[in-house]
Amino acid sequence: MQQAEIYTKDYCPYCQRAKELLSIKGIRFIEHDVTRDSELESLMRKRTGRHTVPQIFIADQHIGGCDELFALDEQGKLDPLLKIKRRPT
DSSP states (O other), X not given: OOOEEEEEOTTOHHHHHHHHHHHHTTOOEEEEEOTTOXXXXXXXXXXXXXXXXXXXXXXXXXXXXXXXXXXXXXXXXXXXXXXXOOOOO
């Protein structure tokens, strides 16, 4: 199972939603809280080219934000990316 990284701010509801989805899927993630850390936020911007949070990486691949994460899940593409094996129904 892949590990994720997520750049967040403590007041961001989209960050909470993204973290909840990762947690529901049983994915461990490293959280980088940029709320009061301008250097870390600058690193996030350089790494992603974006200034909004959350910014999510899975296996060092930039996924994007909350909307992109949920879109991948709705399209059935998130589990393979995370290498989650589904139980047969």
